[in-house]
Amino acid sequence: MLLPDVSALANVIFKEIDKAGPMPFVRFMELALYCPDLGFYERFPHRIGRRGDFYTSVSVGPLLGRMLAFRFSRWLGELESAGGRWQLVEAGAHDGQLAVDILTWFKEHAPATFDRLDYLILEPSGRRESWQRAKLGELGFGGRWIRSWSDLPAGSLRGILFSNELLDAFPARRYGWDAQARKWFEYGVDLRKGQLVWCRLPPTVDGEAGSPPEVPGPIQSMLPDGFAVESVPEARRWWRQAAAALSGGYLMTIDYGFDRAAALDPTRPQGTLRAYRQHRMLSDLLADPGEQDLTAHVDFAALREVGEASGLRTETLVTQGRFLTGVMEQVVRFHAPGFDWSRAARSQIQTLTHPEHLGDRFKVLIQFGAGMA
Ligand SMILES: C[S@@+](CC[C@H](N)C(=O)[O-])C[C@H]1O[C@@H](n2cnc3c(N)ncnc32)[C@H](O)[C@@H]1O
Known part of the structure; x- marks a missing residue:
């Protein structure tokens, strides 16, 4: 027909x-x-941002990527001091913009770590991978792409696996x-x-x-x-596989949803x-x-339970506003490079952290694996 x-x-x-x-x-x-x-996420890269259909915290500007990069640099420091190799893995990278923001901060402000950075993108779609490769390539950044959990079998990952607005995009x-x-x-x-x-x-x-x-x-x-x-059973399955992949390090996601979904x-x-x-x-x-x-709220309590049942410990489940304010305090305390207080930066901070903008709507769940207590 x-x-x-x-x-x-x-x-x-x-x-x-x-x-x-x-x-x-x-x-x-x-x-x-x-x-x-x-499909909606298969046809064009510019679905997100002013020309697209919705904004994410990444479309607000490069600040989220810079703050994450700084936070990650401190976790990577812990992993390095414990010895051995590590990876930084992003899932749900879409057009690669967050990867660019993170890699740019490392390149400009933590060059020694940048030189050792093993940046992986977990991307099931060949189409989206080609957008990401093109965007990172234009800026001279490398990376490695993996398609599925079979490329990250149980216990094979030591490092940080993170995503922004991934799980709300899983079929419900x-x-x-x-x-x-x-x-x-x-x-x-x-x-x-x-x-x-x-x-x-x-x-x-x-x-x-x-x-x-x-x-x-x-x-x-x-x-x-x-x-x-x-x-969204797929979100639980994904989190379980992520937890299983991690032999040491951090699993983190930012998304909108409930600390504890009211069942009814x-x-x-x-x-x-x-x-x-x-x-x-x-x-x-x-x-x-x-x-x-099409999108549905994430049930963070369910993810938290899945991670804990898989042996991870929960570092935090807080609003994006509280999480980023905490990162900002560390930026100030450790005189982190690459942060200015220009009008543009202040406006991004406000949008990302103010409770009436994105600050309360988004939550951050961080769990960690063996050896990171
Ligand atoms: C809402 S967008 C978020 C994009 C970007 N992280 C941001 O914050 O701007 C969700 C992305 O996750 C991708 N995605 C969906 N399922 C995925 C999966 N199983 N693994 C990796 N990415 C996936 C979608 O195709 C889409 O590109």
């Missing part, structure tokens, strides 16, 4: 539904964001409450009269936290029909899944697949 008036990606989705029946939303989101050549399962039957269904996507529409499917229970929450008896009659929650939040009857396009938040998650970003 080919419907000529829809996008190539909509056609891929239509065909899959035509062949196999309605798809769970999690599959729709996977295709919408990552379908090779056609979306469950809904059937008020009449008083049980969960799974939101699916079907095709009716040439349009993608929501449908109700039996819930997939994924074993790895991919199941809807228990609803206490008295609440069951109060939950409105269609009340939505989501679960009455203020969010539609859950936390959102669409973004040209800097506007949109409620129609099924509209124009591949043309809008």
Whole structure:
């Protein structure tokens, strides 16, 4: 079946539904964001920033990268003093801008470490890897690319594995409450009269936290029909694999989400899944697949538990504002080079740390592995 008036990606989705029946939303989101050549994150590098669909802390300017680089330099110092080799691994690097900001700080202000730096990018997509290679190459930076966890098997990594806004971009399962039957269904996507529409499917229970929450008896009659929650089993799996890869060093992620997700939040009857396009938040998650970003809040408490169950210890789970203020204090205390207090820098600090800008919305989870107590 080919419907000529829809996008190539909509056609891929239509065909899959035509062949196999309605798809769970999690599959729709996977295709919408990552379908090779056609998905939102596959087509152009400039999805993020002023010309794109949404901002991240990286688009605010180079300050986040500089502050991370300075923080990393201190962790790398600890690793070096314990002896042996180490790596710095970024995941979710998209167009490579954060890598450029970090590498630039090291090159200009910690050249001895820069010379020993083994910077790896964990990137499953060949397309995105080519954008990153081009951007780093233009500035004369090297790097190494790895595709999957098989390139980072258990215990093979000593160093720092970090990401900014990675896990909120993982495909989410979306469950809904059937008020009449008083049980969960799974939101699916079907095709009716040439349009993608929501449908109700039996819930997939994924074993790895991919199941809807228990609803206490008295609440069951109060939950409105269609009340939505989501679960991102892939984020837990990713964190477990990251924890397993780390033989020593730090695992860190910055993202927006909950310290402890309220299982049933009455203020969010539609859950936390959102669409973004040209800097506007949109409620129609099924509209124009591949043309809008889809994202769900990260459940940090779940990640924390996964890391701890895998043997990591938690250094901190704080807001981005508190984390960066702490880094700033160290910048001042240790007279770190490469930081100025120009108007542009002050404005970036304010945007990154102020509670009403990005300071409270984003959280930082840092866990560490053996030998870093
Ligand atoms: C919201 S963007 C963030 C980009 C960048 N870190 C920033 O902060 O501006 C998320 C990126 O993670 C990528 N991504 C998704 N799944 C991934 C995975 N399993 N491993 C590495 N990157 C992934 C997406 O393609 C996208 O480029």
